[in-house]
Amino acid sequence: MTDPDLPQPLDERALDRLFHKARTMNGYLDRPVDEAILHRIWDLVRMGPTSANQLPARLIWCRTRDARDRLADCVSAGNADKIRNAPVSVIIAMDLDFHEQLPWLFPHDDARSWFADDEEARAQSAFRNSTLQGGYFIMAARALGLDCGPMSGFDADKICAQFLADQPRWHPNFISTLGYGDMSSTFARSPRPDFDVFNTIL
C-alpha cells in the first residue's frame, strides 16, 4: 500500500468526487456548460479501453432549447422535466456497424473481418463497449467537476426518428443530463451492499 515504487492512490477528495460523494442529479445549478468542457470530457472518454479499440459510442449533445425539448418528448414522464431543465443532455448511442471504422481505429490487425459476417456479435460488442464508454463519460464528467443524471427510461424509436434519422445503424443506448449539480435535487442514497454480498474470492 505504501510502496513508494508503486503508483499512489488518488487522494480522498478525488475519490469523493468520483465515487463516495458523487450523486445522480435531478437538477442543476444555473451555471453555463460551455462547448469547451464537452470537448474536454470527450478527450478523457476516448482514452478509456474498449475491445479492439472499437469505440462504438456516438454522442449527441443537446444544448439548445429546441434540442432539449425534442429529447424531453422522447423520454418517460418522470424524466422529461429533468431534461428540459438541465443545461445539457447527451444521447449515448452505439454504431451497430462500428466494425467499418476498425481498419483505422485498430491498425494492428484485421479486426473488421472478425465482425463483418456476424451481426449478433456486433450488436453485443457495440452494446457492451458503448456502455463502458458511458461509464467513462460519467467518471470523466465528475472528474472535471460536473455531474450527471443517467437514465434508460426513453422511447428508442422516437429517439431514432428525432435524432438518428440519417444514421439508421446507430441505436440509442442510454441518455444522461449533465451540468453543475444541485445537491438539493438528489434523492436519499440507496443502500450499497458490503463486499461479501455480491463478491466471491477464489
Added chain:
Amino acid sequence: MTDPDLPQPLDERALDRLFHKARTMNGYLDRPVDEAILHRIWDLVRMGPTSANQLPARLIWCRTRDARDRLADCVSAGNADKIRNAPVSVIIAMDLDFHEQLPWLFPHDDARSWFADDEEARAQSAFRNSTLQGGYFIMAARALGLDCGPMSGFDADKICAQFLADQPRWHPNFISTLGYGDMSSTFARSPRPDFDVFNTIL
C-alpha cells in the same frame, strides 16, 4: 472553469492515472495484490450509479493458482497466459434475476414488479448496468494505483460450468486481469479520434 463556487477538476496527475496515461496491461509487476485492496475497489465500485440501484454485477475474484489456471482454460489462446501470469483476474458476471434484490436495494418503489414478467428487459438491463459497473471497476482500480487488462475473448459456457455451476442465473459479461501494471507489457496506443469524428452538438 475557475468559478471558486463550483467543484474543481481533478488535478493532472489524477486525470493521467485514470485516463491519459492509463493503459490496458498484458503483464504485471511481481507485487502482491492483497485481499484488502479488492475490498477497497468494491467500496468504490458499489457507489457508481446503476438504474434503480440494480447493481446486477457479481464479481468472482480469482487469486489462487488453481482458480487462475481454471479461468485461463476458459479463454482464447491469446488471453490464457495473461491470466495465468496476472496476480488476480476477475470475472464480471451479471445476475439475470437481479430484480429479486430490488426490494432492499431500491426501497423507494416497487421496482421488482417492473421486471418480474419481462425476461428480455431484465437481460438488457443486467447487461447494460453490469457493464457500467465494469467501467467503474476499471476506473476504481486505476484510482487506487492498480491497472487492468479487460477482455471479452472467452468461452461463456466453460466459465458457467467452471465457476457458476451453482448460480444458473448468473452469466459472464467480461473478465479482467488486475495488478500493478508493467508498462513494458503494453502495446502501442491505438488512435483516439478527435471530438468531431464521433460527436455532434445540437
